[in-house]
Amino acid sequence: MKVGIVGAGMVGSAAGYALALRGGASEIVLIDHNEKLAIAQAEDIAHAVPFAHACVVGAGGYEELEGAGVVILAAGVAQKPGESRLSLLSRNAEVFSEVIAQVRRNAPDAILLIASNPVDIMTEVALRASGLPRERVIGSGTILDTARFRSLLGTHLGIAPQSVHAYVLGEHGDSEVLAWSAARAGSEPIARFAVQVGAPITGEIRERIDAGVRRAAYRIIEGKGATWYGIGAGLARIVQAIRDDQRTVLSVSIVTPEVEGVQDVALSLPRIVGRAGILTTLMPELAEGEAAALRASAELLKETGAGLR
Numbered sequence: 001m002k003v004g005i006v007g008a009g010m011v012g013s014a015a016g017y018a019l020a021l022r023g024g025a026s027e028i029v030l031i032d033h034n035e036k037l038a039i040a041q042a043e044d045i046a047h048a049v050p051f052a053h054a055c056v057v058g059a060g061g062y063e064e065l066e067g068a069g070v071v072i073l074a075a076g077v078a079q080k081p082g083e084s085r086l087s088l089l090s091r092n093a094e095v096f097s098e099v100i101a102q103v104r105r106n107a108p109d110a111i112l113l114i115a116s117n118p119v120d121i122m123t124e125v126a127l128r129a130s131g132l133p134r135e136r137v138i139g140s141g142t143i144l145d146t147a148r149f150r151s152l153l154g155t156h157l158g159i160a161p162q163s164v165h166a167y168v169l170g171e172h173g174d175s176e177v178l179a180w181s182a183a184r185a186g187s188e189p190i191a192r193f194a195v196q197v198g199a200p201i202t203g204e205i206r207e208r209i210d211a212g213v214r215r216a217a218y219r220i221i222e223g224k225g226a227t228w229y230g231i232g233a234g235l236a237r238i239v240q241a242i243r244d245d246q247r248t249v250l251s252v253s254i255v256t257p258e259v260e261g262v263q264d265v266a267l268s269l270p271r272i273v274g275r276a277g278i279l280t281t282l283m284p285e286l287a288e289g290e291a292a293a294l295r296a297s298a299e300l301l302k303e304t305g306a307g308l309r
């Protein structure tokens with residue numbers, strides 16, 4: 001499958017690199033208004049292909065998107081140290097007003113995969129600008145936060161993160177909700193598993209893991225200016241679920257008819273991802289406090305998005 005990537009900065013190039021290493025695309029096209037950057041990133045990624053899977057990597061104009069099955073949108077500005085994701089909204093909405101029209105003209109059948117922040121509201125912006133059905137405009141949402149949650153839980157429990165089944169819901173941002181009550185390790189509820197391996201989840205551990213997930217972007221941006229490896233791998237994972245019709249359950253964002261009483265809001269829930277995009281949305285059973293936090297997250301996103309309507 002041909003995959004287009006608009007925005008060849010840190011996130012777009014990391015997604016291209018991860019796709020090349022995973023064998024997630026037969027062709028990758030990078031587009032950026034900085035053409036020299038797109039060409040250089042494509043050339044660099046192409047040099048990894050002989051160590052990975054067959055894939056043609058190139059750069060070009062929007063016309064090169066013809067035939068793409070998925071187009072990743074990673075164009076726009078990123079957070080500076082201390083800045084929140086929501087503060088990027090007006091600048092990136094302006095970028096999308098230009099980019100989406102070009103993508104739709106040249107790749108009318110492509111699923112749009114949104115990475116630019118604030119990713120939930122950018123997903124709503126992309127849905128409105130594209131006129132596509134909601135299941136074909138997918139935000140990476142909390143795929144990255146969920147990976148961070150599984151990784152920290154796995155480290156605490158001394159097991160592989162692949163054996164931890166836990167989701168972060170709601171906004172990809174400060175109001176996100178770690179669904180502790182639905183978390184499992186193996187097939188055991190997480191608290192029971194933790195006791196059995198001698199690593200109980202105390203209030204202090206919970207707070208440390210919550211901050212480790214919720215504040216990860218701020219910490220990494222403080223240290224190296226941006227985040228890219230985690231999200232690059234997450235975007236490649238979503239593309240593969242679509243390309244191979246895997247029907248994988250991933251926490252991603254689409255405009256959702258109703259969440260905790262809030263209508264038509266883009267946020268993350270566990271969703272089944274396959275060739276047609278989002279096939280089904282799952283509503284996990286949540287503890288009372290988690291459901292209230294999810295409602296607050298949905299309300300925040302709804303209000304913030306309303307400023308653009």
Ligand SMILES: NC(=O)C1=CN([C@@H]2O[C@H](COP(=O)(O)OP(=O)(O)OC[C@H]3O[C@@H](n4cnc5c(N)ncnc54)[C@H](O)[C@@H]3O)[C@@H](O)[C@H]2O)C=CC1
Pocket residue numbers: 006007008009010011012031032033034037074075076077078079088092095098099114115116117118119140141144172226227228231
């Ligand atoms: N969804 C997630 O989990 C994550 C999202 N992000 C977001 O991804 C976005 C990109 O971040 P980075 O790659 O670090 O930024 P970057 O600054 O390295 O790359 C952005 C690229 O977009 C290009 N661009 C800007 N306007 C454009 C336009 N109109 N048309 C074509 N290209 C255009 C720029 O030339 C630049 O190369 C940011 O909004 C960032 O906040 C970053 C990390 C994780």
Ligand SMILES: CC(=O)C(=O)O
Pocket residue numbers: 079085117144216217227
């Ligand atoms: C920057 C960002 O959204 C993240 O790393 O979570």
